[in-house]
Amino acid sequence: NAGVMQNPRHLVRRRGQEARLRCSPMKGHSHVYWYRQLPEEGLKFMVYLQKENIIDESGMPKERFSAEFPKEGPSILRIQQVVRGDSAAYFCASSNGDSPLHFGNGTRLTVT
Protein backbone atom coordinates (compact mmCIF):
# COMPACT_ATOMS: atom_id res chain seq x y z
CA ASN A 1 0.00 0.00 0.00
CA ALA A 2 2.61 2.49 -1.17
CA GLY A 3 1.96 6.16 -0.61
CA VAL A 4 3.06 8.97 -2.87
CA MET A 5 6.55 8.15 -4.13
CA GLN A 6 8.96 10.88 -5.12
CA ASN A 7 12.44 10.46 -6.49
CA PRO A 8 15.12 11.32 -6.16
CA ARG A 9 15.05 12.37 -2.49
CA HIS A 10 18.04 14.64 -3.04
CA LEU A 11 19.19 16.18 -6.29
CA VAL A 12 22.24 18.36 -6.84
CA ARG A 13 22.58 20.32 -10.05
CA ARG A 14 25.01 22.97 -11.24
CA ARG A 15 23.67 26.25 -12.53
CA GLY A 16 22.44 25.89 -16.08
CA GLN A 17 21.67 22.17 -15.88
CA GLU A 18 18.24 20.58 -16.03
CA ALA A 19 16.44 19.04 -13.06
CA ARG A 20 13.77 16.34 -13.43
CA LEU A 21 11.67 15.45 -10.42
CA ARG A 22 9.39 12.43 -10.52
CA CYS A 23 6.22 11.64 -8.63
CA SER A 24 4.13 8.47 -8.60
CA PRO A 25 0.74 9.13 -6.98
CA MET A 26 -0.99 6.80 -4.58
CA LYS A 27 -2.75 3.85 -6.16
CA GLY A 28 -6.16 4.93 -7.39
CA HIS A 29 -5.31 8.63 -7.42
CA SER A 30 -5.45 10.51 -10.69
CA HIS A 31 -4.99 14.06 -9.38
CA VAL A 32 -1.44 15.34 -8.81
CA TYR A 33 -0.30 18.60 -7.26
CA TRP A 34 3.20 20.05 -7.05
CA TYR A 35 4.26 22.42 -4.28
CA ARG A 36 7.55 24.20 -3.55
CA GLN A 37 8.85 24.87 -0.06
CA LEU A 38 11.51 27.50 0.41
CA PRO A 39 13.44 27.76 3.72
CA GLU A 40 11.33 29.30 6.50
CA GLU A 41 8.31 29.40 4.19
CA GLY A 42 5.17 27.36 3.86
CA LEU A 43 4.40 25.36 0.79
CA LYS A 44 3.47 27.29 -2.34
CA PHE A 45 1.17 25.74 -4.93
CA MET A 46 2.74 25.33 -8.35
CA VAL A 47 0.57 23.18 -10.58
CA TYR A 48 -2.38 20.77 -10.57
CA LEU A 49 -2.59 17.98 -13.13
CA GLN A 50 -4.86 15.11 -14.01
CA LYS A 51 -3.87 12.39 -16.42
CA GLU A 52 -2.56 14.06 -19.60
CA ASN A 53 -4.03 17.44 -18.62
CA ILE A 54 -2.81 20.53 -16.80
CA ILE A 55 -5.76 21.82 -14.81
CA ASP A 56 -4.22 24.79 -13.01
CA GLU A 57 -0.70 26.12 -13.48
CA SER A 58 -1.23 29.48 -11.86
CA GLY A 59 1.67 28.93 -9.44
CA MET A 60 4.26 27.93 -12.03
CA PRO A 61 7.00 30.40 -12.95
CA LYS A 62 6.46 31.56 -16.52
CA GLU A 63 9.85 30.38 -17.76
CA ARG A 64 12.03 27.27 -17.35
CA PHE A 65 9.41 25.26 -15.40
CA SER A 66 7.10 22.67 -16.89
CA ALA A 67 5.08 19.72 -15.65
CA GLU A 68 3.42 16.71 -17.18
CA PHE A 69 1.40 13.72 -16.05
CA PRO A 70 1.34 11.24 -18.94
CA LYS A 71 -1.16 8.47 -19.43
CA GLU A 72 1.47 5.97 -18.33
CA GLY A 73 4.18 6.63 -15.80
CA PRO A 74 4.88 9.21 -13.13
CA SER A 75 4.29 12.93 -13.13
CA ILE A 76 7.41 14.92 -13.99
CA LEU A 77 8.34 18.41 -12.85
CA ARG A 78 11.07 19.74 -15.11
CA ILE A 79 13.25 22.76 -14.42
CA GLN A 80 15.49 23.90 -17.23
CA GLN A 81 18.65 25.97 -16.78
CA VAL A 82 18.45 25.88 -13.00
CA VAL A 83 19.57 28.87 -10.95
CA ARG A 84 20.50 29.10 -7.25
CA GLY A 85 17.05 30.48 -6.43
CA ASP A 86 15.50 27.18 -7.55
CA SER A 87 17.06 25.44 -4.54
CA ALA A 88 14.11 24.24 -2.46
CA ALA A 89 12.13 21.20 -1.42
CA TYR A 90 9.58 20.16 -4.02
CA PHE A 91 6.61 18.17 -2.82
CA CYS A 92 4.13 16.18 -4.80
CA ALA A 93 0.67 15.34 -3.49
CA SER A 94 -2.13 13.23 -4.89
CA SER A 95 -5.82 12.69 -4.37
CA ASN A 96 -8.77 10.94 -5.97
CA GLY A 97 -10.59 14.24 -6.40
CA ASP A 98 -12.68 13.96 -3.24
CA SER A 99 -10.04 13.15 -0.66
CA PRO A 100 -7.55 15.37 1.14
CA LEU A 101 -4.07 15.51 -0.33
CA HIS A 102 -1.53 12.81 0.46
CA PHE A 103 2.02 14.13 0.26
CA GLY A 104 5.26 12.47 -0.75
CA ASN A 105 8.50 12.94 1.18
CA GLY A 106 9.75 15.52 -1.27
CA THR A 107 12.78 16.08 -3.47
CA ARG A 108 15.37 18.45 -2.10
CA LEU A 109 17.00 20.29 -4.96
CA THR A 110 20.32 22.01 -4.40
CA VAL A 111 21.77 24.19 -7.14
CA THR A 112 25.48 24.84 -6.83
Added chain:
Amino acid sequence: AQSVTQLDSQVPVFEEAPVELRCNYSSSVSVYLFWYVQYPNQGLQLLLKYLSGSTLVKGINGFEAEFNKSQTSFHLRKPSVHISDTAEYFCAVTSGGSQGNLIFGKGTKLSVKP
Protein backbone atom coordinates in the same frame (compact mmCIF):
# COMPACT_ATOMS: atom_id res chain seq x y z
CA ALA B 1 -7.84 36.12 -2.46
CA GLN B 2 -7.40 33.61 0.30
CA SER B 3 -4.56 33.77 2.81
CA VAL B 4 -3.48 32.05 6.00
CA THR B 5 -1.62 33.59 8.93
CA GLN B 6 0.11 31.50 11.56
CA LEU B 7 0.86 33.97 14.28
CA ASP B 8 3.71 32.10 15.95
CA SER B 9 6.73 30.90 14.03
CA GLN B 10 8.09 28.95 17.02
CA VAL B 11 6.39 27.56 20.12
CA PRO B 12 8.53 25.95 22.83
CA VAL B 13 6.70 23.97 25.52
CA PHE B 14 7.53 21.44 28.19
CA GLU B 15 6.42 17.85 27.92
CA GLU B 16 2.89 17.18 29.21
CA ALA B 17 1.96 20.88 28.99
CA PRO B 18 -1.01 21.99 26.88
CA VAL B 19 -0.37 23.77 23.60
CA GLU B 20 -2.32 25.95 21.19
CA LEU B 21 -1.04 26.79 17.71
CA ARG B 22 -2.88 29.73 16.20
CA CYS B 23 -4.18 30.06 12.67
CA ASN B 24 -6.25 32.81 11.09
CA TYR B 25 -7.48 32.88 7.53
CA SER B 26 -9.06 35.32 5.17
CA SER B 27 -11.50 34.35 2.48
CA SER B 28 -14.60 35.79 0.88
CA VAL B 29 -16.11 32.37 0.25
CA SER B 30 -16.81 29.29 2.30
CA VAL B 31 -13.67 27.37 3.08
CA TYR B 32 -12.22 24.03 3.96
CA LEU B 33 -9.52 24.15 6.64
CA PHE B 34 -6.68 21.76 7.37
CA TRP B 35 -3.79 21.19 9.73
CA TYR B 36 -0.78 19.24 8.49
CA VAL B 37 2.31 18.12 10.42
CA GLN B 38 5.79 17.82 8.93
CA TYR B 39 8.50 15.82 10.67
CA PRO B 40 12.12 16.52 9.68
CA ASN B 41 12.97 15.51 6.13
CA GLN B 42 9.51 14.14 5.51
CA GLY B 43 6.40 15.17 3.65
CA LEU B 44 3.25 16.55 5.20
CA GLN B 45 0.81 14.34 7.06
CA LEU B 46 -2.82 15.33 7.56
CA LEU B 47 -3.71 15.89 11.22
CA LEU B 48 -7.31 16.97 10.81
CA LYS B 49 -9.69 18.85 8.56
CA TYR B 50 -12.85 20.92 8.72
CA LEU B 51 -15.24 20.66 5.79
CA SER B 52 -18.64 21.33 7.40
CA GLY B 53 -20.73 20.39 10.41
CA SER B 54 -19.42 20.42 13.96
CA THR B 55 -16.96 23.23 14.53
CA LEU B 56 -14.83 21.11 16.89
CA VAL B 57 -12.75 18.70 14.88
CA LYS B 58 -10.73 15.86 16.35
CA GLY B 59 -7.67 14.53 14.59
CA ILE B 60 -4.87 12.05 15.01
CA ASN B 61 -2.33 11.97 17.83
CA GLY B 62 -4.74 13.65 20.29
CA PHE B 63 -4.96 16.97 18.43
CA GLU B 64 -8.16 18.93 17.92
CA ALA B 65 -9.07 22.25 16.32
CA GLU B 66 -12.04 24.57 16.48
CA PHE B 67 -13.43 26.46 13.52
CA ASN B 68 -14.57 29.94 14.51
CA LYS B 69 -16.22 31.65 11.59
CA SER B 70 -16.74 35.03 13.31
CA GLN B 71 -13.05 35.24 14.23
CA THR B 72 -11.90 33.50 11.04
CA SER B 73 -9.72 31.22 13.11
CA PHE B 74 -8.86 27.52 13.21
CA HIS B 75 -6.55 27.09 16.19
CA LEU B 76 -4.96 23.72 16.90
CA ARG B 77 -4.82 22.39 20.45
CA LYS B 78 -3.52 19.45 22.42
CA PRO B 79 -4.05 19.12 26.18
CA SER B 80 -0.76 17.32 26.89
CA VAL B 81 2.14 17.18 24.44
CA HIS B 82 4.85 14.54 24.05
CA ILE B 83 8.45 14.82 22.91
CA SER B 84 7.37 13.05 19.72
CA ASP B 85 5.08 15.98 18.84
CA THR B 86 8.14 18.08 18.05
CA ALA B 87 7.62 19.01 14.40
CA GLU B 88 6.44 21.81 12.15
CA TYR B 89 2.71 22.38 11.84
CA PHE B 90 1.02 23.99 8.86
CA CYS B 91 -2.47 25.42 8.63
CA ALA B 92 -4.03 25.45 5.16
CA VAL B 93 -7.22 26.66 3.50
CA THR B 94 -8.97 25.99 0.25
CA SER B 95 -12.28 27.17 -1.12
CA GLY B 96 -15.31 24.95 -0.82
CA GLY B 97 -15.63 22.29 -3.47
CA SER B 98 -12.00 21.30 -3.58
CA GLN B 99 -9.56 19.83 -1.10
CA GLY B 100 -6.67 20.20 -3.48
CA ASN B 101 -5.39 23.68 -4.25
CA LEU B 102 -4.28 24.51 -0.73
CA ILE B 103 -3.03 27.86 0.53
CA PHE B 104 -0.59 27.23 3.36
CA GLY B 105 0.55 29.35 6.27
CA LYS B 106 4.26 29.72 6.92
CA GLY B 107 4.24 27.08 9.62
CA THR B 108 4.79 26.89 13.37
CA LYS B 109 7.70 24.93 14.78
CA LEU B 110 6.63 23.17 17.93
CA SER B 111 9.52 22.21 20.20
CA VAL B 112 8.68 19.97 23.14
CA LYS B 113 11.28 19.91 25.88
CA PRO B 114 11.61 17.27 28.62
